[in-house]
Amino acid sequence: MxxxxxxxWLDEREQRAWRGFLDMHxxxxxxxxxxxxxxxxxxxxxxxxxxxxxxxxxxxLRSFAIADILQWEASRLSHQLRRMEARxxxxxxxxxxDRRGVNIAITEAGRCAIAKAAPLHVxxxxxxxxxxxxxxxxxxxxxxxxxxxGEPGP
Amino acid sequence: MxxxxxxxWLDEREQRAWRGFLDMHxxxxxxxxxxxxxxxxxxxxxxxxxxxxxxxxxxxLRSFAIADILQWEASRLSHQLRRMEARxxxxxxxxxxDRRGVNIAITEAGRCAIAKAAPLHVxxxxxxxxxxxxxxxxxxxxxxxxxxxGEPGP
DNA sequence: GGGCAGTAGTTGATACATCATGCAAACCCT
DNA sequence: AGGGTTTGCATGATGTATCAACTACTGCCC
Numbered sequence: 344m345x346x347x348x349x350x351x352w353l354d355e356r357e358q359r360a361w362r363g364f365l366d367m368h369x370x371x372x373x374x375x376x377x378x379x380x381x382x383x384x385x386x387x388x389x390x391x392x393x394x395x396x397x398x399x400x401x402x403x404l405r406s407f408a409i410a411d412i413l414q415w416e417a418s419r420l421s422h423q424l425r426r427m428e429a430r431x432x433x434x435x436x437x438x439x440x441d442r443r444g445v446n447i448a449i450t451e452a453g454r455c456a457i458a459k460a461a462p463l464h465v466x467x468x469x470x471x472x473x474x475x476x477x478x479x480x481x482x483x484x485x486x487x488x489x490x491x492x493g494e495p496g497p
Numbered sequence: 498m499x500x501x502x503x504x505x506w507l508d509e510r511e512q513r514a515w516r517g518f519l520d521m522h523x524x525x526x527x528x529x530x531x532x533x534x535x536x537x538x539x540x541x542x543x544x545x546x547x548x549x550x551x552x553x554x555x556x557x558l559r560s561f562a563i564a565d566i567l568q569w570e571a572s573r574l575s576h577q578l579r580r581m582e583a584r585x586x587x588x589x590x591x592x593x594x595d596r597r598g599v600n601i602a603i604t605e606a607g608r609c610a611i612a613k614a615a616p617l618h619v620x621x622x623x624x625x626x627x628x629x630x631x632x633x634x635x636x637x638x639x640x641x642x643x644x645x646x647g648e649p650g651p
Numbered sequence: 652g653g654g655c656a657g658t659a660g661t662t663g664a665t666a667c668a669t670c671a672t673g674c675a676a677a678c679c680c681t
Numbered sequence: 682a683g684g685g686t687t688t689g690c691a692t693g694a695t696g697t698a699t700c701a702a703c704t705a706c707t708g709c710c711c
Contacts, residue, residue, distance in 0.1 A: 352619055357627050360635035363642025364626075368522045369568065370646060376669095388697070406660065414523065419698060421661055426696075443659045443706045465506055472518075473511050475644045481514035483637035488517025490629045492524060530699090542667070561689065573668055575691055580666075597676045597689045 371471050378467040383460040388423055390464060393432065393457040396449040403448040405438065432456060525625050532621040537614040542577055544618060547586065547611040550603040557602040559592065586610060 353361060372387075379385050385393070395412050396402050410420045424447060427433045432453040438444035449457075473481075507515060526541075533539050539547070549566050550556050564574045578601060581587045586607040592598035603611075627635075 351616060353622070353627065356632065356635055356639075359639040360630075360642075361622060361626065363639045363646075364522070366568070367642040367645045368518070380669095386696075407658090414520070416699075417660060418662085418700075422697075425661085438659095441659075441707075443704095445660070462505060468507070468515060472515065472645060473507065475647065476514075476641055478510065480637055480641045480644075481510055483634055484641060485510075485513040485517045487630055487634045487638060488514075488521040490634075491521045491626060492517075493629065534699095540666075559689090570669075571690060572670080572692085575689095576667075576669095579691085592689095595677075595689075597674095599690075 374471045375464065375467055379460060379464060382463050383456060385456060385460050389427060389432065390457070390460060392420075392423060392427060393449060393453050394461070396433065396447065397454060397457050401448075402454070403436070403446050406445050406447055409447060427453075528625045529618065529621055533614065533618060536617045537610060539610060539614050543581060543586065544611070544614060546574075546577060546581060547603060547607055548615070550587065550601065551608060551611050555602075556608070557590070557600050560599050560601055563601060581607075 376387050379387060379390060391413055392409060395409050396404060399408075406420060406424070407417065409415070410417055413420070415423075424433060424435070428435060431450055434448050434450055436446040436448055438446045476484075530541050533541060533544060545567055546563060549563050550558060553562075560574060560578070561571065563569070564571050567574070569577075578587060578589070582589060585604055588602050588604055590600040590602055592600050630638075
């Protein structure tokens with residue numbers, strides 16, 4: 344037995360929203376990953392890093408700056424960069440201002456890969472997500488995201 | 498240059514919805530995983546399998562049935578079940594009806610773990626997601642999910 | 652300028668996800 | 682009944698994510 348107003352599980356409406364949200368993300372994410380892997384040779388993680396770098400000045404950023412933008416942990420980024428460097432997509436350069444740091448630079452191969460991948464990726468985002476929703480959905484989603492991201496709970 | 502109506506990238510509104518959706522999921526997912534790991538000894542994957550099993554008749558299901566419900570690949574499930582069996586959360590039983598198959602049964606330890614985890618998990622779902630949204634958001638999300646999950650594009 | 656807390660980044664261990672492949676039982680077809 | 686196909690699941694390799702521990706340098710305070 345429980346007091347009115349609190350509830351142990353989710354009601355019908357909440358359940359639909361919650362499960363729907365999870366399923367939607369799983370499906371969309373899977374579609375995007377599959378498309379990238381099929382049409383290019385990048386993972387979603389690779390894609391995120393390359394986009395971030397290619398939008399930066401000179402295609403070069405400090406490691407922690409990438410982590411901030413992508414909201415990744417330093418460790419995750421470091422592992423990812425190691426693999427990407429091994430594939431020639433980025434390179435590490437020494438950082439004169441702070442000798443602990445590294446500058447991460449996109450390579451020519453990296454620019455080429457992202458230039459080829461971006462339009463296909465965006466098209467897939469439209470196909471599986473944007474094009475299936477109307478303006479009201481988009482705004483509701485953006486608004487919901489803002490609230491969820493808002494100040495942490497008490 | 499591009500024709501009217503098509504666009505190479507996302508406009509402001511689309512961008513907000515899309516980035517918001519991704520960020521929201523990343524944040525929520527992270528919160529839930531952290532909470533589970535802190536308060537119990539289960540991952541989200543463990544949790545999903547155990548909930549599925551505990552809702553089944555006799556706490557026992559064929560492997561492919563679990564994969565269907567969770568929308569997982571057979572291989573992913575097999576690996577997951579191996580780890581869970583090693584920890585005593587589930588057990589594999591031979592399947593009389595089809596000797597290729599296995600029945601997956603939740604163990605006493607598994608029932609205990611999920612009974613302890615579920616209320617905490619649901620509370621966290623409320624805290625980081627449900628409670629931050631109003632009814633209109635929930636319905637919009639459920640509706641959006643339904644559309645996205647709808648018949649695959651042409 | 653010596654000590655030391657904090658910061659930038661790396662590494663190794665472990666868990667998780669995906670792919671390609673393998674194998675045995677079941678099914679189907681004639 | 683025999684031979685090919687499909688199904689149910691397992692395995693190994695690789696890529697990815699997280700945590701804890703580590704190194705190296707910075708900045709600060711005295």
